[in-house]
Amino acid sequence: MTETVITARGLTKRYRRATVVDGIDFDVAKGEIFGLLGPNGAGKTTTILMMLGLTDVTDGEVRVLGYDPVRQPLAVKRRVGYLPDSVGFYDYLTATENLAYTARLMGFAPAERTHRITDALSRVQLRDVANQAVRTFSRGMRQRLGLAEIVMKGAEIAILDEPTSGLDPQATVDFLALIEQLKHEGVTVLLSSHLLDQVQRVCDRVALFQTGRIVLQGTVPELAKEVLGAGFVVEVDAVAPPGADLEARLLAVPGVSAVQRAGDRYRLTAVRDVRPDAARAVVAADGALTQLSVDTPSLEAIYTRFFQRNARPEGVRDAA
């Protein structure tokens, strides 16, 4: 097991009446992208704020890089970068000036400030507009500037709250690429979102929040196995020789739970990647294999199925 950088045990946040986060447990390993997933008001942002020491913990505990955010918030905040939901900057200042303020708050020396800011801005392709007032920036540029701030801080953990909501598709793709780049540099990323396909695209593991609890946790295939009963969909395009029942043979492959046929295409639902076995089965039946592909079930399918199955009488709370 790799090093754990964030641990939460029985983490709870209660306001006067409502329990917003209700005894959640999770671990985040160093260098992974961990997705916090769930409808609005499920407790994702509150969990993040507790990790940063920006709101009090009612019960339970959380450790970030070994520090307690309640008692040692400065140590935590020095090492963790946070990009809030719809991040704001001082409009009348330039990108460089905004980052310079953060750098001063971090206590960097003047010379170090300059090169850190320049580096960070080039990393997110904002070098050309470094001296323009943030007022003129598009939403995508602001989000990238927020990411530049995290890069500039040299954060070990980046916490991104709904970073891609409201971005156009191209900006989203660019932004996700930047997140993956962070991961390659060894930064642990915590990504909160309700945009499922994006989470699936970049996250190593996800935790699914519902009304303050983590109801599912794991890699996407693991979740798929738990919710849909299968983790993989293998598509086999093969022309069956006359007389051979390819469908039955594929169904007999160990691990396959269902086969759907559409012409010469077979969709196998399986608990693991059964491509080698499926290919062998086709070849053994003298079939002509033309294409073989594997697909993990979409997170959206898992999510939808999960909430259908667990629909409570009162429904999912939807507090904004």
Add this chain to the structure above:
Amino acid sequence: MRREGSVFQGLGAVVLKELSDQMSSIRIFVLELLVAAIAFVALYRAIGRLADTTAEDPFVFLRLFTVDTPPVPSFAGLLGFLIPLVAIGLGFDSVSSEHNRRTLSRVLSQPIYRDALLMGKFLAGMATLGIMLLGLWLLVIGFGLYLLGVPPSGDEVLRSLVFLIIALFYCGVWLALAMLLSIVFRSAATSALVALGLWLFFVLIWPILSSALAQVIAPQDIRYVLLGLPTPATVEMQQALARLSPNQLFAESVLAILSPSTRSLGPIFLEQLQGAVVGTALPLRQSLLIAWPQIVGLIASTIVLFVAGYVVFQRQEVRA
């Protein structure tokens, strides 16, 4: 529960940032222009009146601050009227604007405590006001030298500097009040309206209301009325009520400091004046003693209002 790390971490960065914002803001520029223009008018008229009696008055420089030439009030009176306006202009949106720009959670996720942010904003506001007051003070001294043609005595310089410090605390009261309102109200317009409402209340309404209330609480004694004298109990009550207003405290302490012959800020009985040479100046120490309760009142109000804002701010949720 103890939190680790200094509360003052990042304070310097916040002060510098706020100060540079204020110095370059159009709002402050306009306010300072207004104050300078009005002060200039008051000074000009005061000098016109004093120029004839220069030789007769040992405290002619202090007269520059206190002489009123109807319809224009004295320079000190104008400051008592205008300082709240400038302080409100500086503070009414200092915290709510961070909320509305959505910069608050980003700034607080840097390694600083909330204390540093609030304290930094307050100190920067005080610095701006201090610079403005110092500028006005130099203006008065400069004009006095040029147009009256006599240098100020050491005592006069000292007294006018004490006046400057009192004015700064008076600024502090209104700045702390404006910041408290900016914390309580998310909308800058609400905060500004409430602050201006309080300002008008203390400047225009409270002086009238306090004497009316005093008549009710401590009714006039018929014996004094028959003699055509004010009832001491009523006068004292009226003064006590009036002193709830910071404007009154400022006006009284300024009177004691800038008019060296002031012997009391309350009612005096004739027997108390036995042996006194009426009209002679008191030493600065004695004047300070007379104004001391008022000065302490101003300092205490500043602290109480700031702490109130501080407590509310600490308990506030960061999320927008």
